[in-house]
Amino acid sequence: MEAPSTVEQIAKVVAVVVVCFLVIYPFVNIIATSLSSEAEIVANGGVISLFPTRPTLDAYQAIFAGGVVSRAMLVSFGVTVVGTACNMLATITLAYALSRPIVAGRPILMMVLLTMLFGSGIIPNFLLVNALGLYNTYAALILPGLISAFNFLVMRNFFMNLPQELFEAARIDGAGDLRILLQLVLPLSKAVLAVITLFYAVAQWNAFFSSLLYLQDTSKWPLPMVLRLYVLQGQPVGIDSAAVAGEALPSIQAVQMAVVVVSVVPILCVYPFLQRYFTKGVLTGAIKG
Amino acid sequence: MSHHPTFADSRLTRRSLIKGTIGLAAGAATLSTAACSGSTATSGGEARASTAVLPSYRAGVGPAPDLAPVLPGAPAGFLSYPSSVAPSVSAPPMKGGTVQIMTNVLQALPTERSANTAWQGIERGLGGTLDLIMVPGSDYAQRFQTTLASGGLPDITLFDDAAIDDIPAFMDKVCADLSPYLSGDAILKFPNLAAIPTIVWQDCVTVDKIYQIPIPRGLTAGAGFYNKSLLDRAGVQVPADAADFEAFLTELNRPQDGTWAIVNMSNHPFFSYMLCQMLGSPYNWRKNDDGTLTRSFETEEYKLAMEWAARFVKLGLTVPGSDALDGIARANAFKQGKGALVYDGLPAFPQYLDAMPDAEVTPFVPMGLNGAPPVTAYDNTSYGTVVLKKAEEGRIRELLGVLNYLAAPFGTSEYELLIYGEEGAQFTKDGEGNPVLTDKGVRDMSLPLRWVTGPAFAIYNRDREYVRRYHAAANKMISTAVQDPTGMLISPTSNKRASAIAQPLTDLRNDIIAGRQQLSAWDVGVETWRKDGGNQIREEYQQALAGTPATPR
Numbered sequence: 001m002e003a004p005s006t007v008e009q010i011a012k013v014v015a016v017v018v019v020c021f022l023v024i025y026p027f028v029n030i031i032a033t034s035l036s037s038e039a040e041i042v043a044n045g046g047v048i049s050l051f052p053t054r055p056t057l058d059a060y061q062a063i064f065a066g067g068v069v070s071r072a073m074l075v076s077f078g079v080t081v082v083g084t085a086c087n088m089l090a091t092i093t094l095a096y097a098l099s100r101p102i103v104a105g106r107p108i109l110m111m112v113l114l115t116m117l118f119g120s121g122i123i124p125n126f127l128l129v130n131a132l133g134l135y136n137t138y139a140a141l142i143l144p145g146l147i148s149a150f151n152f153l154v155m156r157n158f159f160m161n162l163p164q165e166l167f168e169a170a171r172i173d174g175a176g177d178l179r180i181l182l183q184l185v186l187p188l189s190k191a192v193l194a195v196i197t198l199f200y201a202v203a204q205w206n207a208f209f210s211s212l213l214y215l216q217d218t219s220k221w222p223l224p225m226v227l228r229l230y231v232l233q234g235q236p237v238g239i240d241s242a243a244v245a246g247e248a249l250p251s252i253q254a255v256q257m258a259v260v261v262v263s264v265v266p267i268l269c270v271y272p273f274l275q276r277y278f279t280k281g282v283l284t285g286a287i288k289g
Numbered sequence: 290m291s292h293h294p295t296f297a298d299s300r301l302t303r304r305s306l307i308k309g310t311i312g313l314a315a316g317a318a319t320l321s322t323a324a325c326s327g328s329t330a331t332s333g334g335e336a337r338a339s340t341a342v343l344p345s346y347r348a349g350v351g352p353a354p355d356l357a358p359v360l361p362g363a364p365a366g367f368l369s370y371p372s373s374v375a376p377s378v379s380a381p382p383m384k385g386g387t388v389q390i391m392t393n394v395l396q397a398l399p400t401e402r403s404a405n406t407a408w409q410g411i412e413r414g415l416g417g418t419l420d421l422i423m424v425p426g427s428d429y430a431q432r433f434q435t436t437l438a439s440g441g442l443p444d445i446t447l448f449d450d451a452a453i454d455d456i457p458a459f460m461d462k463v464c465a466d467l468s469p470y471l472s473g474d475a476i477l478k479f480p481n482l483a484a485i486p487t488i489v490w491q492d493c494v495t496v497d498k499i500y501q502i503p504i505p506r507g508l509t510a511g512a513g514f515y516n517k518s519l520l521d522r523a524g525v526q527v528p529a530d531a532a533d534f535e536a537f538l539t540e541l542n543r544p545q546d547g548t549w550a551i552v553n554m555s556n557h558p559f560f561s562y563m564l565c566q567m568l569g570s571p572y573n574w575r576k577n578d579d580g581t582l583t584r585s586f587e588t589e590e591y592k593l594a595m596e597w598a599a600r601f602v603k604l605g606l607t608v609p610g611s612d613a614l615d616g617i618a619r620a621n622a623f624k625q626g627k628g629a630l631v632y633d634g635l636p637a638f639p640q641y642l643d644a645m646p647d648a649e650v651t652p653f654v655p656m657g658l659n660g661a662p663p664v665t666a667y668d669n670t671s672y673g674t675v676v677l678k679k680a681e682e683g684r685i686r687e688l689l690g691v692l693n694y695l696a697a698p699f700g701t702s703e704y705e706l707l708i709y710g711e712e713g714a715q716f717t718k719d720g721e722g723n724p725v726l727t728d729k730g731v732r733d734m735s736l737p738l739r740w741v742t743g744p745a746f747a748i749y750n751r752d753r754e755y756v757r758r759y760h761a762a763a764n765k766m767i768s769t770a771v772q773d774p775t776g777m778l779i780s781p782t783s784n785k786r787a788s789a790i791a792q793p794l795t796d797l798r799n800d801i802i803a804g805r806q807q808l809s810a811w812d813v814g815v816e817t818w819r820k821d822g823g824n825q826i827r828e829e830y831q832q833a834l835a836g837t838p839a840t841p842r
Contacts, residue, residue, distance in 0.1 A: 038644065039644075041621070042621050042624045042625055042644065043625065045618075045621060045622070045625065046617070046618055046621045062397075065728065065731075065732055066397075066400050066729075066732035066733075067400070067404075068397065068398045068399075068400065068401075068732075122431070122435060123434075123435060123438040123439075126435045126438065126439055127438070127439055130439055130441075212424070212425070212428050212431070212432060213431070213432065213435055216422050218398050218401065218421075218423050219401045221398070225425070226397075226398060228425055228427070228428075229394065229395075229396070229397055229398065229425050230397065252617065253617065
């Protein structure tokens with residue numbers, strides 16, 4: 001293959017730099033604004049271009065003061081870990097069972113697939129959760145979305161593409177279904193497991209609507225619910241004009257940007273470790289078969 | 290829930306349309322008089338005299354204001370905090386048990402109950418457990434509908450009129466009829482509720498009954514603010530007559546220095562709140578001497594205001610590009626000193642004072658044209674209302690007692706606890722005796738109880754100049770305020786189509802002000818509105834006003 005010319009290489013580098021800039025700049029701007037004072041944000045028309053002249057952590061202090069956000073973070077971590085574990089357990093077992101040639105599995109498969117076509121609606125869901133006694137419990141965040149039909153299909157397809165000979169050999173060696181699943185299928189499916197785990201974990205971390213509907217007690221709110229108050233309401237933190245504050249409050253915009261940083265960072269930390277599985281896991285599960 | 294609706298052409302909310310009755314005669318002079326029946330109202334499409342009687346007004350306890358209101362019930366001003374506060378409620382309204390309240394929360398969440406001594410103190414004052422269901426304001430409608438569908442409304446619920454299609458049926462089937470407890474002098478058993486101005490109770494009537502308790506606000510949304518330091522720099526003062534307004538703006542406009550006369554924002558609120566009020570455009574509808582009605586945008590005053598607004602934009606008197614700004618960007622531009630005038634609601638006043646200590650920010654009060662008075666409006670009477678779940682009489686009285694506690698006026702010990710918390714924990718007092726929230730206070734006192742109910746609006750701040758300016762502006766605007774003559778009438782056509790047929794006009798108006806359309810296009814747009822249902826709406830309102838049967842709904 002002919003080596004690219006210098007001009008081509010320069011063009012590629014420029015293109016990559018431009019794309020990187022377009023992706024990274026909003027993050028830089030968000031971080032810079034979150035570290036700025038109200039005066040500086042106003043003086044710059046709401047946009048801190050690169051870094052504030054006098055960085056301050058006021059916005060972060062405002063968010064974490066009082067323990068509401070810290071508690072919500074703990075709740076979110078807990079719900080994400082437990083919820084994802086439950087999601088994976090249910091999805092793996094169902095996908096494995098339905099990837100085997102069992103005639104009885106067909107109605108169950110149809111039932112799962114139907115959920116992709118017809119949602120039951122907010123109010124019936126609410127009534128069901130209420131009737132099951134899950135209202136105002138963490139289980140209401142986990143159980144209604146225990147199995148995602150899309151994730152299930154990706155995983156089932158992946159399992160079906162594993163060589164049949166391996167299963168036959170394992171059976172001849174006397175392995176049962178549980179052993180085949182644990183010692184054969186799962187070790188061979190790391191890519192799809194990583195991807196589906198990521199899908200579930202991100203969904204659990206971002207889960208906001210179910211907590212809005214099902215959680216009455218604000219001390220049980222996960223992070224997205226609490227943070228939405230800061231981002232969407234556009235209100236000063238902790239006080240309004242009816243009361244007199246002791247000192248200047250942090251800028252609303254700085255607090256909003258700090259909230260974005262707080263909510264994005266945990267996922268950004270996890271993503272690089274799973275990213276290498278991403279393409280392989282999704283493509284293998286979704287296309288082959 | 291009503292926030293700050295747009296003036297003059299889009300203020301017909303569903304709530305204002307479905308209200309039944311109000312015997313309150315329009316006009317500022319009757320602001321606090323007891324209501325009487327006698328005017329027209331409709332029920333199920335039938336126009337007739339109402340049987341509902343609004344609650345009587347009786348001034349509340351608490352210190353005498355330093356700045357008296359222009360009318361009883363209008364905002365009073367307090368230049369200092371009372372050195373001692375007395376209770377307004379003699380005994381806790383509850384005898385144990387729990388009251389469950391669902392409302393929206395527009396701030397950060399408060400510290401949870403176990404660590405929030407102010408919350409615990411309020412529970413001691415109430416004599417029972419205060420169970421608050423806090424829902425983010427932006428998601429309230431969905432939560433309200435879901436809760437309603439599950440059949441489990443809490444004891445007291447912030448009512449969301451936009452989430453209900455058939456409000457009379459909802460009120461009848463789900464909510465407690467409060468008329469026996471609140472109509473006329475019956476309300477005097479709940480003296481703090483009785484101190485809420487009568488005009489605010491208009492928001493609480495559906496058909497013939499009182500179903501709701503208001504969350505009072507300052508009656509007027511204001512007409513924006515001006516940066517006095519920029520006026521001083523230009524050597525001008527706010528003119529006494531609107532005829533001099535353009536010359537005033539021209540003097541202020543200094544693009545070469547990066548300063549313009551007006552900070553605009555999307556939907557041109559300087560047109561709606563400043564010019565329309567200055568030039569006498571009616572508040573939604575005008576009742577003519579012959580009993581007919583004219584919609585605001587059918588009037589010459591409205592057209593004149595549009596002509597002025599378009600000319601101001603063309604002359605470059607508004608900050609370039611500011612007609613696309615959102616609320617925060619608009620506030621930023623004003624704080625930066627880019628413009629001398631801006632529209633924002635009066636409640637935003639402290640925000641500007643804090644950010645612009647040297648600018649002498651002052652509320653703008655519209656002036657009339659050629660000696661005529663301006664036409665201001667009662668456009669911020671309440672934030673919204675709460676409803677009570679049906680229950681037996683004793684429980685309803687108990688819940689009204691809770692709301693009476695929450696409506697304690699400024700300067701009482703209950704008000705202090707509800708707003709500032711407990712001294713030493715949530716607040717301390719500065720050298721002049723003003724309560725100042727501690728860090729813990731800032732975190733604890735975002736309890737959303739001010740979106741449940743409250744007292745008549747009082748103006749107090751440790752910045753006395755703020756109190757003086759706010760009081761002067763609010764009361765001056767209230768002295769010229771008018772009510773919408775159709776506010777309490779039902780028009781089925783309006784219910785169904787008012788928003789849809791008014792939207793093209795709003796778009797056209799925005800195009801005309803921005804210079805994308807000629808003013809001559811306006812009459813064609815209004816004619817289309819009339820044919821699309823405007824005339825039908827007018828006819829129905831006129832029938833209701835005249836007491837003849839309207840079209841059944």
